[in-house]
Amino acid sequence: MTDQATATQACFACGTGSPNSLLSTSQPSKSPSVSSSTFSLSFKLPDSRPSSPSPSVFSNSSDRTMSSSSSRPDRTPAEAERDYFSENPAPANLEKYAAQAKEFIDFHAAAGRRVVLVTSGGTTVPLERQTVRFIDNFSAGTRGATSAEYFLENDYAVIFLHRQFSLLPYSRHYSHATNCFLDFLSEGSDGSVIANEEYREKMLTVLRKYNSAKKENRLLTLPFTTINDYLFVLRAVAHDMRPLGPNGLLYLAAAVSDFFVPPERMVEHKIQSTNATDLNRTAAKDPADDEEVFDNFDSSPAVPRNKRLIIDLDPVPKFLKNLVDGWAPEGMIVSFKLETDPHILIQKAQYSLDRYQHHLVIGNLLSTRKWEVVFVAPGQPGRWIRVPRNRRKKSIGGNERLVGVAAEGTETIERPLDPKDLPDGEPEVEIESLIIPAVEAMHTSHIKKNQESLKSLPRDASLPPDQAALLQEAVASG
């Protein structure tokens, strides 16, 4: 593969052109029925009582809602998966992305290199097929993009599955930076465009690292927008990663939606209070009588009618269990647990670990996530990883050291920091410079354990030939 091809591959995520290109709304639905049953207007009638909401709160198409197989209460996880992927349309670029991932993984599997899939940014839940409104999950992609850089520095090959236009490794230093991108540049004397001397040194360092990752074909970026894009591509890439055996690492830092609108309940057009026919009729009569509630700027009629929008969402089927059991059974799996309430963080992380039986949950709080995280792994108490006290504030001289000192990273205080005790702004050390070496050490143990269990296998163990080959390959490359 030429450098040019590699560069294109490493960066094609930025090149999808339209911000809409991966929206599942551009996909034909496999379900022909388009219904607005999910979106119901309700009037706050003065006589409606809490114990008996007005019947108008839900449309009378609830029967269809209830018969949706996405919601059947008696399904096994495998059935839920099968139903989800058969009922929801695959994103347009799925095959292209899966093929790119496969080529990338095979390249590094052959070299015995570890490969990490980093997911990053928030997934969206479109509320209309031609999407004007959507539910989003807060994430600029900082955790994922920063982690990806440290994985690259630790010799991993990185598949970066990220929300389109969220932060990317390396370019993150400039895309959402303190200055506008153009403020870093000026016109040279000969009509050239050059980086200002003030920023030159850091920009050169970042550019060299980026070019090195491109040259070695160690960074593949794949974009997603919706929860549906994410789930389809995640499944495909996890499947692609099976040949890596224990050398594969899944580092799931994306902020993934818990709820979605099943396709059979999604409306085609921007949600309106009246449909086009009604509007035509009303407008012909007297526009002032029209009850236009969903105006682009401004919604209520001249006299407010107190109309509300009610959005009714189904839970996203649970896929982490499938990931652990089936999609990438030998890889190490790390998930994140973001909470805002410090009192429930560790319990929620522990609970997720108990349920899915994967390898590590990294817990973090919205307000302190750049200063500390907690590692929750099987059979261990929560282990806090913190930016050391003396590195929490950027030094006055602006001498920014990006890599922290891992040995200093663990404090003995076993409770979350109080956000009030933290300085304003960003810590001097990026906490991902402490997280990634710790994850890498656990991954090394994971690989060793796998090798040992392989060695201890009796020679006549009745492994299927392909699985035995995989294990052998894993030992050879680990």
Added chain:
Amino acid sequence: MTDQATATQACFACGTGSPNSLLSTSQPSKSPSVSSSTFSLSFKLPDSRPSSPSPSVFSNSSDRTMSSSSSRPDRTPAEAERDYFSENPAPANLEKYAAQAKEFIDFHAAAGRRVVLVTSGGTTVPLERQTVRFIDNFSAGTRGATSAEYFLENDYAVIFLHRQFSLLPYSRHYSHATNCFLDFLSEGSDGSVIANEEYREKMLTVLRKYNSAKKENRLLTLPFTTINDYLFVLRAVAHDMRPLGPNGLLYLAAAVSDFFVPPERMVEHKIQSTNATDLNRTAAKDPADDEEVFDNFDSSPAVPRNKRLIIDLDPVPKFLKNLVDGWAPEGMIVSFKLETDPHILIQKAQYSLDRYQHHLVIGNLLSTRKWEVVFVAPGQPGRWIRVPRNRRKKSIGGNERLVGVAAEGTETIERPLDPKDLPDGEPEVEIESLIIPAVEAMHTSHIKKNQESLKSLPRDASLPPDQAALLQEAVASG
């Protein structure tokens, strides 16, 4: 003001640091009661019937919901405005932004320059105070950022009120571009960082325009995130614009939420199905019994319970009328109407114009918005502005001309284009290069009309002294 100060001002929008910094969730609420009444879980009970939804669909705190003054049906628009701004917390940076806008406007008012407020990007509706989830409106900010550039080229001073991290004038050519930002740069022989020759010429053109706008203090960028940020800052800046008289132009291209969660109904923490106390109790007993529905990755328990999330939103009070009548009574006001259904576009635009009595609605369809828009103004039929047929496709040589030919921009076909007839990708000509000169011409007429009506005033007209001074100033500077 020094160039340095101007540069900082023109770009401080990029410098707010945390992507969270403007979220209203960081504001103390004026309403002390925090209730989860809006977020109700419902079980799809097999026996629940459409005509009588389960009582659990709504919590029993609906009484509080119904007493919310945001929802009182008998309010005048002025009361709705007063209530909104007294019940919702002002964003942290409101005073700073208003002061910056005032200084900027006074500077240009003194020079007799026209000032346009361009709003751009989508507003968010947070679902929690410590926001993990929010509802968003689809917009990369292309319309607003591109329009702002053409206003600058047409000698306007531009206040760019935009969604944080959405596209900005000039940097838009690189921030969401076909290439990663770092792909435009390479290492020079002397350790410098330079733009690749391939991109140099265009980058130099963009950089010169950007630096010129900065040097002349003609671009002020102000960020927003939530619908609440937007409404507060819009009101403040519109007030600041009154001294401009008819020289002020409001160009409202932002995709503004129609619905929001009133503060008294907003929960503090990430939405959970059980509260922390319940979780503690359950976890101590047996984690497997805990019904954790809102897991960060994956929501449903081992056996799906078909739990749903129901989000109940109030309409955003109508403010366009206030803008027309009170905030900026002499300025010209342009709003946008985005639809997905071509059959209702013009009627909806006409309807908005009839209701608010402002000057221009620019209608556009999601699928064709880069190729055509329709101008709907009082007493005129819809006027289509289109990228000319021979400029709809970028030429093979990649010779990208950004400025179109306005005279060619109007076609006689009076119905929307069929998206199927349009080429893939982007048109060769940016449609904003046709929109802005047309808006500018209307603004010139608006100013002239205002001057004429002032001249025709009898000399003893009983104008309050300050309004007379404003009008006189408007004539002098127009």
